[in-house]
Amino acid sequence: MDILSQLNQEQITAVTCTEGPLLIVAGAGSGKTRVLVSRGAYFIEQGIKPNNILAITFTNKAANEMKERMLNMVGLAAEYMWVGTFHAICLKILRREYEYCCFDRNFSIYDDHDQQIVIKKCLAELELTEKAYHPRAVASEISKSKNQLITPEQYKNAAMDVWRENVGKIYKSYKHKLSQNNALDFDDIIMETVLLFQREPKRLEVYQDRFKYILVDEYQDTNHAQYKLINLLAAKWQNICVVGDPDQSIYGWRGADIGNILDFEKDYPNCQIVNLERNYRSTKNILSVANGVIENNTKRKPKKLWTEAEAGALISYRELPDERSEASYVAETIFDLRQNQKFTYRDFAILYRTNAQSRSLEDVLIKYGLPYKIFGGMRFYERKEIKDIMAYLRLLVNPADNVSLGRIINFPRRGIGSTSLAKLAAIATAAQSSIYDLLADDELLLDMGGSAKRGISKFYALMESLRAMLTDSSITCIVKEVIAKTGLREALEEENGKGSVEAESRLENIDEFISVAAQFDQTAEEEAKNLTDFLAQLSLATDMDNWQEADDYISLLTLHATKGLEFPVVFITGLEEQVFPHSRAMLEERELEEERRLCYVGITRAQKHLYLTRAKSRFLKGQSQIYRESRFVKEIPEEYLDAQRISADFWHDKADFGTGYAWKKPPIKQKTSMYSSSIDSGNDGLTNTAKKQIINVGDKVQHAKFGTGMVVKTKGSADDLEISVAFPGQGIKNLMLRYAPIKKI
DNA sequence: ATACCATTGTTTTTT
DNA sequence: ACAATGGTAT
Numbered sequence A: 001m002d003i004l005s006q007l008n009q010e011q012i013t014a015v016t017c018t019e020g021p022l023l024i025v026a027g028a029g030s031g032k033t034r035v036l037v038s039r040g041a042y043f044i045e046q047g048i049k050p051n052n053i054l055a056i057t058f059t060n061k062a063a064n065e066m067k068e069r070m071l072n073m074v075g076l077a078a079e080y081m082w083v084g085t086f087h088a089i090c091l092k093i094l095r096r097e098y099e100y101c102c103f104d105r106n107f108s109i110y111d112d113h114d115q116q117i118v119i120k121k122c123l124a125e126l127e128l129t130e131k132a133y134h135p136r137a138v139a140s141e142i143s144k145s146k147n148q149l150i151t152p153e154q155y156k157n158a159a160m161d162v163w164r165e166n167v168g169k170i171y172k173s174y175k176h177k178l179s180q181n182n183a184l185d186f187d188d189i190i191m192e193t194v195l196l197f198q199r200e201p202k203r204l205e206v207y208q209d210r211f212k213y214i215l216v217d218e219y220q221d222t223n224h225a226q227y228k229l230i231n232l233l234a235a236k237w238q239n240i241c242v243v244g245d246p247d248q249s250i251y252g253w254r255g256a257d258i259g260n261i262l263d264f265e266k267d268y269p270n271c272q273i274v275n276l277e278r279n280y281r282s283t284k285n286i287l288s289v290a291n292g293v294i295e296n297n298t299k300r301k302p303k304k305l306w307t308e309a310e311a312g313a314l315i316s317y318r319e320l321p322d323e324r325s326e327a328s329y330v331a332e333t334i335f336d337l338r339q340n341q342k343f344t345y346r347d348f349a350i351l352y353r354t355n356a357q358s359r360s361l362e363d364v365l366i367k368y369g370l371p372y373k374i375f376g377g378m379r380f381y382e383r384k385e386i387k388d389i390m391a392y393l394r395l396l397v398n399p400a401d402n403v404s405l406g407r408i409i410n411f412p413r414r415g416i417g418s419t420s421l422a423k424l425a426a427i428a429t430a431a432q433s434s435i436y437d438l439l440a441d442d443e444l445l446l447d448m449g450g451s452a453k454r455g456i457s458k459f460y461a462l463m464e465s466l467r468a469m470l471t472d473s474s475i476t477c478i479v480k481e482v483i484a485k486t487g488l489r490e491a492l493e494e495e496n497g498k499g500s501v502e503a504e505s506r507l508e509n510i511d512e513f514i515s516v517a518a519q520f521d522q523t524a525e526e527e528a529k530n531l532t533d534f535l536a537q538l539s540l541a542t543d544m545d546n547w548q549e550a551d552d553y554i555s556l557l558t559l560h561a562t563k564g565l566e567f568p569v570v571f572i573t574g575l576e577e578q579v580f581p582h583s584r585a586m587l588e589e590r591e592l593e594e595e596r597r598l599c600y601v602g603i604t605r606a607q608k609h610l611y612l613t614r615a616k617s618r619f620l621k622g623q624s625q626i627y628r629e630s631r632f633v634k635e636i637p638e639e640y641l642d643a644q645r646i647s648a649d650f651w652h653d654k655a656d657f658g659t660g661y662a663w664k665k666p667p668i669k670q671k672t673s674m675y676s677s678s679i680d681s682g683n684d685g686l687t688n689t690a691k692k693q694i695i696n697v698g699d700k701v702q703h704a705k706f707g708t709g710m711v712v713k714t715k716g717s718a719d720d721l722e723i724s725v726a727f728p729g730q731g732i733k734n735l736m737l738r739y740a741p742i743k744k745i
Numbered sequence B: 001a002t003a004c005c006a007t008t009g010t011t012t013t014t015t
Numbered sequence C: 001a002c003a004a005t006g007g008t009a010t
Helices: A009-016 A032-045 A060-080 A086-100 A112-126 A135-147 A152-158 A162-180 A186-199 A201-210 A224-234 A284-294 A323-341 A355-368 A384-397 A402-408 A418-431 A450-467 A475-486 A488-495 A501-523 A531-540 A589-603 A648-654 A676-681
Strands: A022-026 A053-057 A082-085 A108-110 A183-185 A213-216 A240-244 A272-276 A315-322 A348-352 A372-374 A554-558 A567-572 A606-620 A623-626 A641-644 A700-703 A707-715 A722-727 A731-736 A742-744
Touching: A009 A032, A009 A272, A022 A032, A032 A053, A032 A060, A032 A213, A032 A240, A053 A060, A053 A086, A060 A082, A082 A086, A086 A186, A086 A201, A086 A224, A086 A531, A108 A112, A108 A186, A108 A402, A108 A531, A112 A135, A112 A162, A112 A183, A112 A402, A135 A162, A135 A186, A135 A224, A152 A162, A162 A183, A183 A186, A186 A201, A186 A224, A201 A224, A213 A224, A224 A240, A284 A315, A284 A589, A284 A606, A315 A323, A323 A348, A323 A355, A323 A567, A323 A606, A348 A355, A355 A372, A355 A554, A355 A606, A384 A402, A384 A450, A384 A475, A384 A488, A384 A501, A384 A531, A402 A418, A418 A450, A450 A475, A475 A488, A475 A501, A475 A531, A488 A501, A501 A531, A567 A589
Parallel strands: A022 A240, A022 A272, A053 A082, A053 A213, A108 A183, A213 A240, A315 A606, A315 A641, A348 A554, A348 A567, A372 A554, A567 A606
Antiparallel strands: A606 A623, A700 A707, A700 A742, A707 A722, A722 A731
């Protein structure tokens, strides 16, 4: 059988173990995907029915990749397997089983932005201040609880202080509001499925018998709710295979419990364990560095990846004066490697800890004219214009969705302001109805203002006319009609001034959305070809899904987002204390170890070359600051490192770079690139953000907005210097020197 | 009701 | 520096 011919001994064991619990500890680059796909093929060859197989992955991308490779290997039989993320699978189940739950089939899915709005409403009702109960903090507390399957009542009972008691109240009210809006949030999708199965053993058994063979990928990143779900589904047949690597557990902050994988043997005492430690991805040097770093974690099962690959190049480490020169260094190295070693752009990945760091990299790549694509950050479906269209669509299928209604009832403008909306909401609460249902009721609207009244009937008529299309129009038609009839396009164009860059990009995004709809119309399965499923698919979509290998560009992404990916050449940037490890994650040992695992994940993405960089000073959070070298650099064994730190005179040069500064190349043997001249001469992109300004009373300053003015007063000193500036015709402004866009002239 | 302005907080990572 | 919020003027 040629399924097994390409595999090593451990991999064969993993593939051919069909019955009973199985734990596959798959180190980075150990051929995991190949094993999983071969396993699927082997199962089918053994006569196991594809529709009895459930495979759960962590990302849509992984799911798509698996589906595709299964299709190639076993053909159409693969279509009958259930492959998807936890959220996608649970959503599918909930849509089928909604009769056993207390929500309607067409429920909306609230993202974190919608969540915030609901939480704020709860706070207002409970008369709690946003200052004491920061919506973000409350949201994270609620999310954590849901991931632990803790209900509001349980939360309240366990509350040991006033804050938690009140959060318990908010949680309860939040949950109530969601159900009134017929909405679920991300965490609900998992939790409600678990609760459903716990409540309805008969329904559970239906799915147990359907999913006789269960596979869970990235098991180290499952949270308690997900663990419980798997546990319930696998209870009857015990054919559960989990794959993961404790060293790559990087989602603890979002409720992932590394204990799930560590305790697998306890949960399933008769389980088999396979360790995949041979790495097929990286060079010896890269692996040695990875091992060297991860060994610093004390709470860890020992494991050492090995390879038969060649030693390869040393790992390069460069220390640069600031983030702009760091970016220039990366850009130039990419340029040279592509010129001299036949790499293409798609072979490169630039990694960073936080999305904010992508900014300076992006600027420099633009300046160099190198093609790149940023993953993460502001997602397509989070953009205002897209959320606006989606709010219309959501309200169409789910009239109870007050959050969506609130978003669009007065956009485009219809003369229904916040006062009128608040009135509507109050009447709705009193009448135990949704706001939308009120709109048709003339009597209830008696005491609304005239313009509001007109606006409301206009809005209601609009929505009803759109609703008429729901049954027999394609999604594309509906989307186009929504845009046309609401005048969204014009309103969005106006909002930032027509012709502006912002307006242009919004129009582009709208068109992009139409083509997403068209694509859905073409590809969706017949039974799922409706607005509800379209919206659900969009809610779970991420930027990473559209990863196209075909296009040739450099990838920019966070370390978290790289999980499961690999690149011939990897740059890990921003290796500074406070940045990576991140300041918010270095206080507790547990968190620090997770940061280290994140570093390990980053290193092990690299196949051929690994470049590490750090900036001595970095502009973050509105100010330039000096950072120390990351401890992770110090943990790398010196013998694998080709390190070059900033030399003393280099650092000296920096002091007067106010005008003539240009990034000075470190003295490494490098062929002159076509771009280096432009870097050495022109320095237009290199701003002097790190320059310390000394400002006294009487100085003239230039402000980005107010123009030039004279300093009339200073208060405080050094970093906290507060200055009062008189701007002609605009009065005296008090400004914080460290934040204000000010230049001394 | 709306538009504009100033003050405030905010940045970790994401299905 | 930025976005988002809240207050004030029109």
